[in-house]
Amino acid sequence: MDFETTAVYGVLTTAILGLLYALLLIMQIKKYDEGTEKMRKINRAIFEGAQAYLKRQIKSILIPVAFLAIALYYTAIAADPSIAIGRALAFLMGSTFSASVGYIGMTMAVKGNVRVASAARRSFDEALKIAYRTGTITGMLTDGLGLLGGTIIFIIYGPEKAFEVLLGFGFGGSLIALFMRVGGGIYTKAADVGADMVGKVEAGIPEDDPRNPAVIADLVGDNVGDCAGMAADIFESYEVSIVAAMILGLIAYPGSVKGVIFPLVVRAIGVLSSIVGTYAVSVSGGTHDAMKAIKRGYNLSASISIVSFFLLSYFYMGELAPFFATLSGIILAVLINYQTEYFTSAKYGPVKEIAKSSLTGAATTLLSGLAVGYEATVVAVLLIAGTIVAAGAIFGASYAMVAYGIALAGIGFLTLTGNNVAMDSFGPIADNAGGIGEMADLEPEARKILADLDSVGNTTKAVTKGIAIGSAVLAAISLFNSYFEVTHLAALPLQDPIVFVGVLIGGGIPFLFSAIAIRAVGRGAFQMINEVRRQFREHPEILEGKMEPDYARPVEISTFAAQKELLTLGTIAILTPIIVGFALKEYALGGFLAGAIVSGQLLAVFMAIAGGAWDNAKKYIEDGAYGGKGSEPHKASVIGDTVGDPLKDTAGPALNPMLKVINLITLLVAPTILLYKNDLTVSILVVVVSLIILSIAVWYSRREAELKTS
């Protein structure tokens, strides 16, 4: 066997190794005890709510997925039947993998949280280990399945045809991620806002109080949004960035598979170093510094990776450019972490500024949060621009090489996905464990441990959000570059007004998408508030603690609210590129992609940072600044936090998979658009039908809004 074949099978083995590690962790976690009967009961309610939601969601996306698989098959069959069937199957594989990462990760998170709560009654280290390792399960599933799918397709189809099939794989993953992200985001925020506004603000009961009817929905929401949604999202970035790197690698090194093997092996190295690094997370003695332990594991993984990349680049590629390009992605990840921390941590100026402005009321709190968010997104854009310039400059020469360099930066950026996802899932697990601790009335020491873990979880969640967005943009730019390879456009002249029109329309899409997502949360929260108010009004015994509230109804409301909007948002993401492509042709479509990526990036970071900064300004005040809990500044900061919630947890994160869906749809339909370029009948037909479907979807969402407001 030559080196390439060995390498590919080595990568395949590593992917399976990652999955086995996840399996090992699952078995480990299951062995821990689930605590008292009360804890089990609460956990069962969360488990049932989460399962009910995901089952319903999977059911509601089965038909669109089946339809799209058939469409993918039929649109490709004329060109090449083997690609047609492969692409449809790869699409189903991508969908299934993405859904599985979300589903298994979430299920394990629910199983883990009660065990964390129980372990907190014994020791800090045990609680931390269970929480982090449960998160690592999702991380390793992401790594393992992402690598497995790409490698299998490459082995079956070989360098020539693989990318045609990989597009289907990427599309499946992105589409499911979009649904999981949007659905989970709406679910969790409708429940959260509803629970907070009536429970905390109106009734004055603490967070996670068992008397709040929406408390279970809120806990379920953490799992379906932060856990299932985020996992599917990062899985998709992980998958799409390897797809882009493989496509561009083939073009950058014509006649050789070096450009494909390198990113695959880099990924495999990342998986191995994540296994080592995540397993090392633990605190010794009496210290409670969970963040330090997690960071130590991260640094260990990063060190192993960087050294291995250097060796691989030097000995296999015979040059250091691939190493430096990959390294630039790793450096970007580090810088994005700092940037996120600076703008969202109460340790620095921006959050303090927001907290201070709450002295003069909610309006000034909101204005300063907007300013901070706008500023932060500019910094992020400059960091990404710097990385692109660096990665491009390293490879110099041709567009194809520069594009490959940027794709490698994307690969580098996501090297430690295993660790990142583990950190992210750690958040909702710790959060839920804390909730169970409150509701089950655990010992104060145990609750203190859980509160400490929860606060670390908030930080790790914020950090991974920055990573998710950054990865989306790097992956999107790589896909954008693939667009030119697929369409063979010599140049996409920006001075052509039709390209500019494409950029304008593309720039608008993330705004439209955000508007609908924000409105969906508002509507869900509105119903939730009314339901909680109704329960308190009809059964005053609930607030006295003499009667258990009806937890099931709020769970149903959130589930329903989340499902309703999926269709509209999915339709926008899938149809707008088709409409632009058939109506204004391939040049405008290229501009459309660029516009969507730029405004999507700017909006997504703005939303994530503004939301995080408002949240932490509130916590800063709750910790005693400006009068502390219950003061007027605190009320103002709660309003800021509530506005930020759907921005940072629903609309903002949903933009990542949306960008990728738009990109992949474009790549998939580009050949068809070129084929029917001069056929006016087909073009008009496609545009009109798409517009009708889109109008129905948007009208449906508007109609609901107007019904509610009349």
Next chain:
Amino acid sequence: MDFETTAVYGVLTTAILGLLYALLLIMQIKKYDEGTEKMRKINRAIFEGAQAYLKRQIKSILIPVAFLAIALYYTAIAADPSIAIGRALAFLMGSTFSASVGYIGMTMAVKGNVRVASAARRSFDEALKIAYRTGTITGMLTDGLGLLGGTIIFIIYGPEKAFEVLLGFGFGGSLIALFMRVGGGIYTKAADVGADMVGKVEAGIPEDDPRNPAVIADLVGDNVGDCAGMAADIFESYEVSIVAAMILGLIAYPGSVKGVIFPLVVRAIGVLSSIVGTYAVSVSGGTHDAMKAIKRGYNLSASISIVSFFLLSYFYMGELAPFFATLSGIILAVLINYQTEYFTSAKYGPVKEIAKSSLTGAATTLLSGLAVGYEATVVAVLLIAGTIVAAGAIFGASYAMVAYGIALAGIGFLTLTGNNVAMDSFGPIADNAGGIGEMADLEPEARKILADLDSVGNTTKAVTKGIAIGSAVLAAISLFNSYFEVTHLAALPLQDPIVFVGVLIGGGIPFLFSAIAIRAVGRGAFQMINEVRRQFREHPEILEGKMEPDYARPVEISTFAAQKELLTLGTIAILTPIIVGFALKEYALGGFLAGAIVSGQLLAVFMAIAGGAWDNAKKYIEDGAYGGKGSEPHKASVIGDTVGDPLKDTAGPALNPMLKVINLITLLVAPTILLYKNDLTVSILVVVVSLIILSIAVWYSRREAELKTS
């Protein structure tokens, strides 16, 4: 004399005619009486505050303007000394004209408002006439000076060199407009937010109550922001769009001046029809429908224009394409008006939705406003995209022709600038007249008339804001197209990562700019709130009406707040294109322009619409919906309105002139960038020096923020 020469001198005569009409109106207005002694006294205070502000502002921008005039001279002298001196002088002329429109318009508005208040004691029609004709003065100044400058330069320099000098003219106008817009916007909102939050919310006294120490500052703010700022802004769009049309007209019709003469004559026709239409505004009998009268005048002007354009196009150009391109701009203006009204009037769904969501508190009010604003900006972008496609399709053939078609759409869009500015200035005049009526305690009938006029003024202001933004984008796109003519770039390939990097950075600039503008308002309002609180605390007699508050100090605070940020924002607009151009070269700079235009358009419309919608949702509740004034939903809606204020009146409108400054700076420095393209020393030197200046400016603005928050 041939037709061309006749036409040019005819245009010149029309420009002078417009100015004479303005002079006639000034003399007419001055004849009306100024009412009671009390009214005069209040008016004098407003007058002094406004004068003091503008004088200080003009003083603070004298040095940068002088410096830039010298820089313009020296950067062009090597290529052509006659252009160098012409460009510097044209820059000074553009600056002076823009400042004069703002200054005279504002002074007349202040003189007019007291006369409107006095006339309201006699009849509705008289009050309407004075208010509208005072506004028309600014409108005709805009028309007259804009046309005069362009024509003079064309006569002196001839078709070959005119555009080089016109760039200086456009730049001068844009730069002053930027300063007037930003300064006026910060001034008015710091005063408004401060007056409202302490006066209305904390002390519970009505709007425009003489006991409020910030009331004079608030009234001055209406003049310096809505009147001087907006007038300079539209003047600049008017001027820049003719500059762009003349540049592109020369290229579209090589060897002929037809392409230049057509837009000039179109403009002259617009001026004449504005004179007729604005003079016709009046109500007859007992009717109080001011909006109908204003619309009638507008429709009259529009009809005259359209018929004349058709004849001109058919007989002079010998084809109808120029007519249709111009018409597409007029249609866009009509559609933008409808779009603005739909999203910001309480008659339709969006504002009702926001009002309804205030039932569940400020957070949901804010979220639904964000959703409405995001949605509206997408609609605006689609309308503009449609116009570009239409105007481009009409001219077909080459890029040059398509670009010219788009420039003509921009000319058509601004045809009725006279009417538009009259409508816009009408707003603050009616607003101030109402304020004087309240403070001077006029008869109830007179106050009713003033309130009616004020409410019409709110609508006309909102409508012109939509026009201002739309015109900015069309003008910016035309300038963008001129960029390619100046740099002779064959194609600006969007797939070149360096172009994409330019687009990313350009997209970030409007966000950075908005962040600083919003923060400036917040900071000004913060000081204003503290000052008003201090006066109430130290002199409780003020609230009892026994002592006159100190009006001067709040005026000073607003003036100071407005001046302080001009430097930072001006520096960003001027230096970022220079930095990008020298660091990343001409391709990235082209991408930078495109990115700035797209994200600027999206943000500006979002801010204008969200702000207007929150404002009207509040008014809708004040008119009795959801519990009316003083209810919980009302309080929530006041917070929404306060957040919207700096968005719609400071940050959003400042983006228009910013886009133009960026565009023009780019055009001016492009030859120098190309010249030193391969000279690493010069490039590094320019970039480093610019970065240092920029850092100092930004640090200065951040430092202030941190001082305040520590």
